[in-house]
Amino acid sequence: MRFWFVLGFCVGPVLGVQALELTILHINDVYHISRGNDPGGLTRVATYAKKLRLENPNVWLTFGGDGLFPSIESLAFKGKQMVDGFNAAHVDYAVLGNHEFDDPDVNVIKKRLKESKFPWLAANIKTKEGKPFPNTHDFIVIEKEGFKIGIFGACLLFDNQIQNLNYEDPVEAASRAIDELKKQNPDLIVGLTHLNFYQDQEIAKRHPEVDLILGGHEHDNRFSHVGGTLIIKSDSEARLNYLVKIKVKREQDGKATKEIMVKAIPLTTDTPEDPDLLEIAQKYKDQLEKELGPDERIGRLRTDLVVEENGILAHHFRETNVCDLIADAYRDVAQTDVALEMAGAIKYEENIPQGRMTHYKMLSLLPQNDKLVTLRLKGATLKLVLNRWLANEGNGGFPCVSGLSVTYDQSRPYGDKVLGLKIGGGNLDQEKIYALATNSWAAESIHKLDDSVQIIPLAKEMLIREALENYIIRQNIIDPRVDGRIKKVVSK
Ligand SMILES: [Zn+2]
16 A cells, blocks of 8 residues: 655635646656566556546646667667657656766667657757757746746766767756846746756755655656655656645735645556557567667576566665676676676566576666676775765665675775775785776776776777677576675674
8 A cells, every 4th residue: 555645735715816736757767668567667657647647638748858778778779769759658858867878879769859749858968059958948838827947957977978069967967047037937846857866956956945845766666845846756666656635726915826736656467558559569579689680598597587586676786696797797797806796787687487598588687788898996096985885775886896805884984884894805905906807987987986997909809799699609508696796894
């Protein structure tokens, strides 16, 4: 049983007053049209949104960014499949997420935005000349039944930035957009953002006049408020979504009073898949083989690869066997002492059952175009990296490791989480230079922490997914078991 959370205050009925009831279904980080027998997916969102639209003509389906990339489908169709899905599900407003810019060719994202039948927001991504990115808006002010609603967007800054664009600080740009839209005297201000949670909180702190922030990026749902500003994010892949009902009423003095109610909506397999969306999903599924070649067997799994557990992404919280498998593959292929990957690199959010491991399942796990690289770094720097990454328990920054075992205590201060660290069975030598395998963007972030770290490309350039595939093919029988390489100590 899930209850409505109510923010704001109710006003007594006043005859003849102007009133608006707006229903918002918010989704974010959705990469697949259909998830078949797994919960969520756009097909189920469409079914639920259709039902809402029968109840109330004022329904918004909002998308909080990250969806066009990365997925096995985006390798073939470059996000076109998701735009078709979003259009068919009648998304009303969307914000750009960092992954919308995964393809280095700027014309790809330009094309996707042009194909979208709904507006995209992002106040902080501009052309070189400082103009809004084509087909995006800093903010929009909508009039509905005599009320004005302002909606602004902002996207976090990211490493894989396309050249020749201006990426402004998202909080500053959002702040500017809010000040601008306020000139039109809106009755309600809504943020549609793809930011780190602390950045949403910062916007709310600076602008208590913002009623609601609909966010994205974290993949695990968030529900919080800063003063009177409510901040929500739904689960990735629309596994659980927030439904917001807003009642706005015009009082006799001309002011608007607002009541905001929120409810969590899990989209389990009990929600049927919308037939129109299913047809689109099937069309792309049929084309996939033509684009990517046959889905060949690459090995055999002796055990299930655990990704999702009781509605949460297990690797955001602890060591899992799929995390171990990926890190072991990197270390083996690059022939290094240790390997690291961030849990968020795992893009497939369903468990992979034991049995036939195929090329497509591997592509689904790591569809991004990051390369495998080797780093040479001091033991002290390796410890520093682990101290930082382990603080990310609960999000995609949590580490996957190989060649080392680490014990940590989350109650210790930031930067000092590690209690014990062994490399290949021996104690860490702070001064020794170790070889570490990781993906290219993580390598850059480690280099930023310590610029003495050397990044060395592999002799033969290789994507992380190619490393994983090579490893699985060579092993043939894969049986990854959690072996306690990441141990959490809970201090009393
Ligand atoms: Zn993101």
